[in-house]
Amino acid sequence: MSTTPIIQPGQIEPPSGEIPFIYIPPRDNVFRDRAGRLRQLAEGHVMKDFLLFMAKLSDAQHAALATFPRIPLPTEAEMKLCREHGMPPLSVQSWPRDIAWQAALKKIVADVMPAATPDTRKILLRLQEMDSIALESFATAILAGEFDEMDLGAAPFVAAALQIYWTHMATTLGAQAFGANDISNLCPVCTSPPVSSIIRIGGAENALRYLCCSVCNTQWHMVRVKCTNCESTKGISYYMIESSSGAVKAETCEECGTYLKIMYMDKDPLVDPVADDLATLALDLMMDESGKLRSGPNLFLISTSAIAA
Numbered sequence: 001m002s003t004t005p006i007i008q009p010g011q012i013e014p015p016s017g018e019i020p021f022i023y024i025p026p027r028d029n030v031f032r033d034r035a036g037r038l039r040q041l042a043e044g045h046v047m048k049d050f051l052l053f054m055a056k057l058s059d060a061q062h063a064a065l066a067t068f069p070r071i072p073l074p075t076e077a078e079m080k081l082c083r084e085h086g087m088p089p090l091s092v093q094s095w096p097r098d099i100a101w102q103a104a105l106k107k108i109v110a111d112v113m114p115a116a117t118p119d120t121r122k123i124l125l126r127l128q129e130m131d132s133i134a135l136e137s138f139a140t141a142i143l144a145g146e147f148d149e150m151d152l153g154a155a156p157f158v159a160a161a162l163q164i165y166w167t168h169m170a171t172t173l174g175a176q177a178f179g180a181n182d183i184s185n186l187c188p189v190c191t192s193p194p195v196s197s198i199i200r201i202g203g204a205e206n207a208l209r210y211l212c213c214s215v216c217n218t219q220w221h222m223v224r225v226k227c228t229n230c231e232s233t234k235g236i237s238y239y240m241i242e243s244s245s246g247a248v249k250a251e252t253c254e255e256c257g258t259y260l261k262i263m264y265m266d267k268d269p270l271v272d273p274v275a276d277d278l279a280t281l282a283l284d285l286m287m288d289e290s291g292k293l294r295s296g297p298n299l300f301l302i303s304t305s306a307i308a309a
């Protein structure tokens with residue numbers, strides 16, 4: 001079912017100087033809230049077991065973030081330079097990745113092992129046997145979006161550990177440390193594509209749309225009714241599952257043939273950019289049938305065929 005936009009881009013936005021450009025979810029809540037949301041969404045869901053296992057994975061991420069060690073971060077001078085030049089300071093392509101993420105991976109793998117099915121257990125054991133060099137190449141491929149020939153079963157766990165590392169850095173530095181990015185559809189903290197977008201409620205962010213990073217959990221502002229991939233304001237449509245609350249829709253663009261999900265906190269204040277994306281796979285299948293490609297990945301459910309290059 002399609003709905004037509006009832007507002008135009010920028011129509012309800014306050015002057016740009018007053019918009020909080022970046023929102024970083026609180027470090028203590030981000031993965032705990034996601035785990036809770038996954039459990040809530042799992043009730044009566046056809047993918048119940050999968051969602052409950054993903055909740056366990058989010059619990060493990062929460063525990064790994066809580067005990068993440070002190071690691072090198074950019075200096076204030078480097079941060080200032082990045083802000084002045086519109087460059088993300090913690091680019092997943094160029095920031096020298098600290099090996100501490102591999103310790104987080106080991107902890108996550110050990111934490112989820114008891115809840116794993118026999119097939120998943122084999123994947124986890126395979127990960128435990130990989131050496132440090134192999135894990136670094138795996139991480140590089142995930143962060144570069146090179147999903148072909150990847151061990152797709154193991155990818156969510158490696159991605160989960162990388163999310164911890166980048167979320168640790170983003171939450172440690174805080175929203176005020178970062179400036180706008182010259183490329184508005186990539187994360188201004190780490191240059192990753194968004195997993196989904198969210199219309200927030202409350203405070204200065206009320207009714208504003210934010211793109212949600214697929215790696216570091218940062219959310220950054222983008223005006224509504226505009227393609228998050230090619231920035232076209234023409235040919236934008238919204239689709240939802242008929243029987244749903246309408247809290248999650250697919251925002252599609254005729255210009256570039258892509259879609260990204262958009263979530264509405266005023267319809268459900270608990271929507272989560274990752275959890276609600278996983279629980280609305282039916283919407284992805286609907287988009288796939290209509291020939292639209294996703295413009296950003298969910299690293300817990302990588303599909304090699306359905307991601308726009």
Ligand SMILES: [Zn+2]
Nearest residue numbers: 187190213216
């Ligand atoms: Zn990011």
Ligand SMILES: [Zn+2]
Nearest residue numbers: 227230253256
């Ligand atoms: Zn587009």
